[in-house]
Amino acid sequence: xxxxxxxxTERLILxxxxxxxxxxxxxxxxxxxxxxxxxxxxIKNIEETKIxxxxxxxxxxxxxxxxxxxxxxxxxNYPIGYINIDTNEPYDLGYGLRKEFWHKKITSEAAKALIExxxxxxxxxxxxxxxxxxxxxxxxxxxxxxxxCYSYEELWQPKNFPVIFRMYQINLNINDDYxxxxxxxxxxxxxxxxx
Numbered sequence: 001x002x003x004x005x006x007x008x009t010e011r012l013i014l015x016x017x018x019x020x021x022x023x024x025x026x027x028x029x030x031x032x033x034x035x036x037x038x039x040x041x042x043i044k045n046i047e048e049t050k051i052x053x054x055x056x057x058x059x060x061x062x063x064x065x066x067x068x069x070x071x072x073x074x075x076x077n078y079p080i081g082y083i084n085i086d087t088n089e090p091y092d093l094g095y096g097l098r099k100e101f102w103h104k105k106i107t108s109e110a111a112k113a114l115i116e117x118x119x120x121x122x123x124x125x126x127x128x129x130x131x132x133x134x135x136x137x138x139x140x141x142x143x144x145x146x147x148x149c150y151s152y153e154e155l156w157q158p159k160n161f162p163v164i165f166r167m168y169q170i171n172l173n174i175n176d177d178y179x180x181x182x183x184x185x186x187x188x189x190x191x192x193x194x195x
Contacts (some may be wrong), residue, residue, distance in 0.1 A: 001065045002061060003067060004016050005117065007069070007108050007113050008074070008108070008113075009113045010109070011073060011078055012072065012074060012109055013072045014066070014070070014071060014072070014110055014120055015072060016069070017053060017068070017069075017070045017082070017173040019087075023049075023051055024078055024080050025053060026043060026045075026049040027098060028080070028081060028098055029043035029049060029096075030042050030043050031051065031099060036132045036134075037130065037137065039087060039157070039159075041091055041158070041159070047185060056068070065087050066137040067084055067117070069083050069110070070082060071097065071106065071107075074104075080101050080106070080130075081098060081106065082095065082096055082110065083107070084098070085115075085118055089180070090127040090180045091118075091123055091124070091125060091126045091127060091184050092127050092128060092129070092130040093114075093126050093127065094128070102136075105143075107140050108144055111140065115145075115170065118172060124172060124173055124174040125174050126169065126170050127165075127167060127168065128146060128171065129165040129166065130165065130166055131150065132165070138166060146169060147168060148167075148168055148193075149168065149179050149180075149192075150167055150183075150184055150190060150191065150192050151166050151190065151191055152165055152183045152184055152186075152189065152190040153187050153188075153189035156182075165183070166195075168194070
């Protein structure tokens with residue numbers, strides 16, 4: 001598997017972030033509303049963005065394999081969001097999108113294409129989690145074919161407060177009945193909700 005192969009969809013280009021994208025990445029990471037449910041605090045300036053880029057993207061791009069993408073519109077190839085899948089268990093899917101592009105099914109389009117690539121590359125399954133208060137993210141997971149499995153409580157770091165997460169999963173190259181139990185086993189407070 002190639003590290004972060006270029007992916008094109010009807011409206012989007014999914015590609016690697018480059019150093020030329022620092023300003024675009026800052027525009028994604030600085031917004032408090034966009035970052036409310038993400039596992040980091042909003043970025044405050046370009047310098048912090050450069051550190052984030054180096055620690056996250058440069059590190060992933062040096063590895064043999066990886067799925068860490070800028071979501072760009074085909075019309076200008078300018079990053080408006082990001083999407084990634086971890087290449088180790090639990091193969092977690094994560095995404096973020098500038099709020100002026102919400103409600104246009106961009107994240108769903110990007111996620112479907114990325115899942116298709118992961119399936120081709122032999123990834124066995126993909127999980128995704130969302131804060132139970134982030135209903136929109138759960139709807140994206142449902143739209144792309146993921147199924148709700150269970151909920152669990154975690155002390156969220158670095159924000160340091162308890163959150164109930166809902167875990168979704170889609171099986172690609174593995175038995176349809178398999179459910180990743182890692183989050184369930186780590187949490188003393190886990191349960192199945194009626195959604």
